[in-house]
Amino acid sequence: MYGADVEQIAIQLNEDPQKLADFEARIARGEKIEPGDWMPAEYRRQLIRMISQHAHSEVVGMLPEGAWITKAPSLRRKLILLAKVQDEAGHGQYLYHAAETLGATREEMLDALLDGKAKYSSIFNYHTTTWADNGAIGWLVDGAAILNQTMLARCSYGPYSRAMVRICMEENFHRKQGQEMIILYSQGTPTQRAMVQDAITRWWWPTLMMFGPHDADSPNSGVLIRWGIKTRTNDELRQDFINQLVPDLQACGIVLPDPDLHYDEATGNWRTGAIDWDEFWAVLKGNGPANAERMAARRQAHADGHWVREAAAAYAVKNQNQ
Amino acid sequence: MERAHQYALSGYLIALADDELILGHRDSEWTGHAPILEEDIAFANLALDEIGHAKLWYELAADLLGEDKVTYPDKLVYFREPAQFRNMQLVELPKGDWAFSTLRQYLFDAFEALRLEALSQSSYTPLAEIAARIRTEELYHLRHSQAWVPRLGLGTEESHARMQAALDALWPYAQGLAASLPGEQDLHAAGIVPSSAGLFERWSGEVSQFLVEAGLQVELRSPLADIDRNSHSEHLPALIHDLQSVARLDPEATW
Numbered sequence: 031m032y033g034a035d036v037e038q039i040a041i042q043l044n045e046d047p048q049k050l051a052d053f054e055a056r057i058a059r060g061e062k063i064e065p066g067d068w069m070p071a072e073y074r075r076q077l078i079r080m081i082s083q084h085a086h087s088e089v090v091g092m093l094p095e096g097a098w099i100t101k102a103p104s105l106r107r108k109l110i111l112l113a114k115v116q117d118e119a120g121h122g123q124y125l126y127h128a129a130e131t132l133g134a135t136r137e138e139m140l141d142a143l144l145d146g147k148a149k150y151s152s153i154f155n156y157h158t159t160t161w162a163d164n165g166a167i168g169w170l171v172d173g174a175a176i177l178n179q180t181m182l183a184r185c186s187y188g189p190y191s192r193a194m195v196r197i198c199m200e201e202n203f204h205r206k207q208g209q210e211m212i213i214l215y216s217q218g219t220p221t222q223r224a225m226v227q228d229a230i231t232r233w234w235w236p237t238l239m240m241f242g243p244h245d246a247d248s249p250n251s252g253v254l255i256r257w258g259i260k261t262r263t264n265d266e267l268r269q270d271f272i273n274q275l276v277p278d279l280q281a282c283g284i285v286l287p288d289p290d291l292h293y294d295e296a297t298g299n300w301r302t303g304a305i306d307w308d309e310f311w312a313v314l315k316g317n318g319p320a321n322a323e324r325m326a327a328r329r330q331a332h333a334d335g336h337w338v339r340e341a342a343a344a345y346a347v348k349n350q351n352q
Numbered sequence: 353m354e355r356a357h358q359y360a361l362s363g364y365l366i367a368l369a370d371d372e373l374i375l376g377h378r379d380s381e382w383t384g385h386a387p388i389l390e391e392d393i394a395f396a397n398l399a400l401d402e403i404g405h406a407k408l409w410y411e412l413a414a415d416l417l418g419e420d421k422v423t424y425p426d427k428l429v430y431f432r433e434p435a436q437f438r439n440m441q442l443v444e445l446p447k448g449d450w451a452f453s454t455l456r457q458y459l460f461d462a463f464e465a466l467r468l469e470a471l472s473q474s475s476y477t478p479l480a481e482i483a484a485r486i487r488t489e490e491l492y493h494l495r496h497s498q499a500w501v502p503r504l505g506l507g508t509e510e511s512h513a514r515m516q517a518a519l520d521a522l523w524p525y526a527q528g529l530a531a532s533l534p535g536e537q538d539l540h541a542a543g544i545v546p547s548s549a550g551l552f553e554r555w556s557g558e559v560s561q562f563l564v565e566a567g568l569q570v571e572l573r574s575p576l577a578d579i580d581r582n583s584h585s586e587h588l589p590a591l592i593h594d595l596q597s598v599a600r601l602d603p604e605a606t607w
Contacts, residue, residue: 089384089389092383092384092392093384096383096384096385098598099380099381099383099399100377100380100381100591100594100595101594101595101597101598102598103430103598103599103601103607104426104430104599104607105403105406105407105425105426105429107607108403109400109403109404109407112380112383112396112399112400112403113396113400115383115384115396116383116392116393116396116397116400119383119384119389119392119393119396120393122389123389123390123393126389161598161601214606218605218606219602219604219605221601221602221605222602222605327384327385330385331384331385331386331387334385334387334449334450335386335387335388335450336387337508337510337511337514338387338388338450338504338511339387339388340507340508340510340511341503341504341507341508341510341511342503342507344507344508344511345502345503345504345506345507348506
């Protein structure tokens, strides 16, 4: 038995209505969908899109902070930053594997990234211009990512959900080191205080955009929520983030770059001014400050590594034949 | 330990630490740019370990000099001039291509395995303990870098040519491994540290054989006289400038 709406979706997606109804019932019971299980083609497609996009974000996300490893101003900060960027590579690796369980290959996914067909988080298309940006990325960007990932840790697809549990634990350390850096510098020397203010001023709005378009303009949200991939909307997550961060940043004496920011007594929410969606779409379409540079760095690494991958493959074949 | 030995050992350890720091710096430059994602992870890990080991040696040097273990390592790293660094030139050369970086890592790791084995037998217990601890991690490094040598030496024509070119460029600098570290003679006589020349002989035999098995030609040159730890290439000042650039923006600040 299944309802009329299931039937309608089954027709739209060209799926067997009984199978679709059983699948949705499993999700409703809170069961995880595993790699060999039946799933609608659209569920598979949406997951491959999201997981590979997430993996690409980790890999491209190594670049803005990676550029500061050699310059980190103490051995402690250097070791922390190296470990953090290494974690990001590790997250990319788990996520590519999670997408592989749905039938995508790493090669296909990487080609899609390098050909500019696959997206990655818009946030990594901004430049890191001072050392304090690493603190802002940790506290704001990783903090925002954690909210999204905590939701995804409960998602209906088993491999993605389990990858997220592990990733969230590590991301919490990333957030904490950023928070510690910003708090310390906000009480530090005039140079440090100015650096922190400048970093937050530049990263605040792009971080709010990370949650994606408003719900009304988010084309994939409906089906993602129906099938338990997402359990909360972009706007809900963004509001949680704003409510968490505004009082903490203000307590550091940092001024947020938003003259309309105010506390709404009635709802208990901090309200921001309007987000500049033109900027968001421009960055997403490849016209952000660092899009070209990020993609050039990825393409360069891939091209430079070609002979290495070829040699490793040739050596493996020779060894097999011996 | 005698006062004179304490002082000599601190200089010796700072030189060892400088090798680790500078090699770790070069390794870290691959983060985000390696040929495969697994090597981004591996090279970041090598860098983490090398820099972590540098920190351990700087801290032990601080102890011997009666300096603060927390602040002294950063003072050495961020506020010495390039000419005051005592690393060997081998580790300061730019990272080059993947053949150059992996082969340098192998040559260094193979020597370090021998040195750490000897240092873990040191008559000075704090030194022996740290060496034993570092050695367990360094054996993983050696295993990793060692795996790349035949893979690239015997992989394809291009990888072979790149490895041979890397070896030809690195080999003269690797002879610097034979050079004594600061204070080594007295410390060796007291059973505190091994003789670099003695380790070098073993290293040279083992490494040459391994390289030949990986299809590479080893030119047996005698050690170059000017490769000691007081002279550096032009690459070191640029590296140190980058390394210290943020810390020196505000020397009074706690970073």
